[in-house]
Amino acid sequence: MSALQWGGRFGAAPDAQLLAFGTSIEEDLVLAPFDVKCSLGHVEALRGGKIVSDAEAAELASALAAVAEEIRDGSFANYARSQPFEDVHGAIDARVREIAGVAGESLHAGRSRNDQVATTLLLYAIDRAQAGAKRAHDIATALAARAQEELERKTVVAGCTHRQPAQPVLLAFVLVAWSEPFVRAASRFAGVARAGRASSPLGSAALAGSSLALDRQAAARALGFSRPSRNALDAVGNRDVALDLAHAFVRAIVDASRIAEELIAWSAPAYGYVRLGDAASTGSSLMPQKRNPDPFELVRAHAARSAGAYAGALGTLCGLAPSYQRDLQETKSAAIAIAEDGLATLNAFERALAAVSFDRERMARAAVAGYTVATDVADALIAKGVTARTAHALVGAVVAQAEADGRALEARDLAQLAAKAGIESLQAPLDATTSIGAKQTAGSTSPGDVHSQIDEVRTELASLEPQLA
Ligand code: ARG
Numbered sequence: 424m425s426a427l428q429w430g431g432r433f434g435a436a437p438d439a440q441l442l443a444f445g446t447s448i449e450e451d452l453v454l455a456p457f458d459v460k461c462s463l464g465h466v467e468a469l470r471g472g473k474i475v476s477d478a479e480a481a482e483l484a485s486a487l488a489a490v491a492e493e494i495r496d497g498s499f500a501n502y503a504r505s506q507p508f509e510d511v512h513g514a515i516d517a518r519v520r521e522i523a524g525v526a527g528e529s530l531h532a533g534r535s536r537n538d539q540v541a542t543t544l545l546l547y548a549i550d551r552a553q554a555g556a557k558r559a560h561d562i563a564t565a566l567a568a569r570a571q572e573e574l575e576r577k578t579v580v581a582g583c584t585h586r587q588p589a590q591p592v593l594l595a596f597v598l599v600a601w602s603e604p605f606v607r608a609a610s611r612f613a614g615v616a617r618a619g620r621a622s623s624p625l626g627s628a629a630l631a632g633s634s635l636a637l638d639r640q641a642a643a644r645a646l647g648f649s650r651p652s653r654n655a656l657d658a659v660g661n662r663d664v665a666l667d668l669a670h671a672f673v674r675a676i677v678d679a680s681r682i683a684e685e686l687i688a689w690s691a692p693a694y695g696y697v698r699l700g701d702a703a704s705t706g707s708s709l710m711p712q713k714r715n716p717d718p719f720e721l722v723r724a725h726a727a728r729s730a731g732a733y734a735g736a737l738g739t740l741c742g743l744a745p746s747y748q749r750d751l752q753e754t755k756s757a758a759i760a761i762a763e764d765g766l767a768t769l770n771a772f773e774r775a776l777a778a779v780s781f782d783r784e785r786m787a788r789a790a791v792a793g794y795t796v797a798t799d800v801a802d803a804l805i806a807k808g809v810t811a812r813t814a815h816a817l818v819g820a821v822v823a824q825a826e827a828d829g830r831a832l833e834a835r836d837l838a839q840l841a842a843k844a845g846i847e848s849l850q851a852p853l854d855a856t857t858s859i860g861a862k863q864t865a866g867s868t869s870p871g872d873v874h875s876q877i878d879e880v881r882t883e884l885a886s887l888e889p890q891l892a
Contacts, residue, residue: 426506428513428531442507445749450756451511452503453763455494457546458515459487464542464625464646465534471638474533479526486523490515510752512536512543533637535629537659537747542625544755546646548668549619551762555668556612557891558769559605559675560884565776566602567880570595573781574873579855580696580786581795582868586688588793591855594786596868599876604678606883611671613890619664623648627655630746659747665758666736672765673726673733679772680726683719686779690716695785703778718775725768729761736761790855794822796832799858800840803851809844817843 427437463484470480493499503514513536520527574595582592623646626632626639632655639651652658689696699716707713736757739750797818804814821836832853841849852858862869866876 426508426513426517428509428516428536439507442509445509446507447510447752447756448503448508448514450759452500453759454511454543454547454755455499455503455515456491457550458512458539458543459491459494460546460646461539461543461625462487462515462519462530464623464642465530465539467645468626468637468639468642469529469532471641472533472636474635474637475526475529479529482523482526483519483530486519486527489522490518493518510536510540512539533626533628533633533635535627535659535747537629538624538627538655540751540755541627541659541661542623542646544662544665544758545619545624545648548664548758548762549616549647551766552612552615552619552668552671553891554766555672555675555762555769556609556616556887558766558773559608559612560887560891562679562769562773562776563602563605563609563880563884565773566598566605567877567884570598570602570873570877570880573598574870574877576783577856577870578781578783578786579790579859581789581792588789588795590798590868591790591795591858592868593859593870593873594781594783595877596873599873599880601682602880605675606880606887608671608675608678609884609887609891611674613887615664615667615671616890618667620647621649622652622658623650624652624655624658624661626651627658630656630659656746660743660745660751662740662751662754662758665754666740669729669733669736669758669761672761673729676722676726676729676765676768676772679769680723682776683722683772686776687716687719687723694789695782696789697779697781699775700778700780703775716775718771722768722772722775725764729764729768732757732761787855791831791853794825794832796852796854796858797822799861800832800837800849800851800853802861803837803849804840804844804846807844807846807849809846813844 466475466480466483466487469475470477475483490499493502499518502518503511506514506517508514508517516531519530523530574593578594579591580594580597581588582590582597623639623643625642625646626637643649643651686697686699688694690699699714703718705715705717707715736754739753739757743750800821801811801814801818804817805811809817817840821832821840825832825836834853837849837851837853841847852861859868860870862872865872
């Protein structure tokens with residue numbers, strides 16, 4: 424039996440090297456279970472349209488179940504690599520024909536690989552979007568739990584901008600900030616799964632629909648789609664959901680890479696804020712003392728690589744005529760590579776994150792270093808009626824003096840400021856905890872607000888849970 428699904432109109436066999444150039448079998452083997460599912464959907468369309476008898480449909484379904492078993496036990500991969508198949512879709516069709524004999528010859532009636540690929544890719548995207556949502560949800564949940572723990576411990580740390588000490592904050596506040604992108608990622612992934620289920624391209628055939636009376640409703644229903652797609656020409660060339668899936672993964676691991684970068688810095692002895700446990704650290708083959716945060720560095724690198732792959736996939740669509748073009752094969756492999764790598768990267772990130780422990784004393788010492796309470800002092804002046812500009816200048820001068828003296832801001836600086844500003848006295852936070860407690864705006868680092876932030880994150884995560892099932 425030929426490995427190709429076409430050839431009748433050709434006089435000679437295809438060039439072996441061009442065939443090898445065109446195959447996507449290694450990249451799309453991961454689609455095998457989804458292609459079987461898609462094919463079962465098509466059997467429903469054939470049965471519903473009386474294109475095959477109930478008996479033939481049953482034979483096809485049982486052959487497909489046998490292929491599903493071969494996919495599970497790993498033997499199908501060997502089969503798919505044993506002949507020059509163009510793609511996994513052709514390999515499954517060939518195997519069904521081997522198993523089901525004559526009945527197998529009808530599986531492809533009214534179907535093109537164009538609607539088959541589009542449908543199979545959607546089924547895959549829905550599955551991986553759900554897996555991505557679950558991972559993002561787990562990461563956000565873990566970060567919210569750690570935020571709660573650090574809120575109870577009242578751990579403080581220097582909040583930075585430009586990597587320079589800015590203002591004291593609660594570590595819990597930072598951990599909530601880290602959880603937020605993963606709450607959004609979980610919801611973004613859930614949206615991709617929802618968009619994927621909206622409509623089924625199956626039955627669009629090559630581009631124009633079919634003159635066979637395929638029961639597209641039955642197929643859509645069997646596969647869990649809301650309805651059949653509206654326009655066949657659009658459906659065979661539509662890669663929106665595959666691209667959105669890739670985008671959601673790239674966004675999630677780019678977000679992870681930003682936290683990874685922070686933890687890489689924090690684990691350097693110059694900071695010493697965190698220690699990465701032995702299970703997640705690596706050593707040096709030469710320097711015996713080394714302790715390296717490789718998993719976080721790799722998260723960073725995978726984010727960059729995936730962003731590039733995503734740009735490549737998007738580029739593939741640029742100027743591509745509507746309908747199916749073979750270029751679309753490359754969007755398929757890119758979306759798959761990004762999603763598989765994205766899941767592995769999120770998994771590694773989650774495990775490395777769990778291995779991080781905090782040096783709370785070190786953080787507390789750093790929290791007020793670099794005059795991080797200066798803004799509170801200026802705010803105290805403003806609250807007493809001094810203009811913002813004057814307050815900024817007065818406190819700046821006091822900071823410069825303290826820096827020259829090699830000391831922190833002290834009570835006597837407040838007295839001096841009061842005198843200069845012509846006010847009776849000045850009270851202002853000079854330590855991290857007082858500074859943090861003084862914050863009044865919603866969304867701030869004050870303990871009460873961070874407490875609500877954790878509650879809200881948890882409520883949002885709980886509301887996402889039904890969409891993960
Ligand atoms: N291997 C292709 C893909 O995976 C399918 C080819 C479909 N159609 C065609 N006329 N070449 O996208």
